[in-house]
Amino acid sequence: QWVIFIRLSLAAVFIPEGIQKLIFPEILGSGRFTAIGIPYPELMGPFVGNVELICGLMLLFGFAVRWAAIPLIVTMLVAIISTK
Numbered sequence: 736q737w738v739i740f741i742r743l744s745l746a747a748v749f750i751p752e753g754i755q756k757l758i759f760p761e762i763l764g765s766g767r768f769t770a771i772g773i774p775y776p777e778l779m780g781p782f783v784g785n786v787e788l789i790c791g792l793m794l795l796f797g798f799a800v801r802w803a804a805i806p807l808i809v810t811m812l813v814a815i816i817s818t819k
Contacts, residue, residue: 746795749807753788756780771817783810 756764765780773779786806793803 742794742797742800745807746791749787749791750795753784753786753791756784756787760784773813773817786810 752763760766760780764784765776768776768780768783787810790803790807793799794807
């Protein structure tokens with residue numbers, strides 16, 4: 736099924752990105768958020784990392800997928816708007 740493939744593909748993107756934001760905050764988390772002008776980068780870096788990790792795991796395991804998609808959509812909209 737295509738739905739399962741899409742869900743697994745998105746999980747494969749968001750889970751490693753969330754982990755990297757938490758492990759390397761100076762490069763991909765709060766340090767990067769400071770560089771692109773995100774307010775409160777010390778708070779938003781770990782928050783976004785946790786959202787990506789937790790919601791990515793929810794996608795992977797099929798738990799409340801529609802609810803998990805909402806924060807991921809918001810995260811991606813903010814990323815697009817702040818970097819373009």
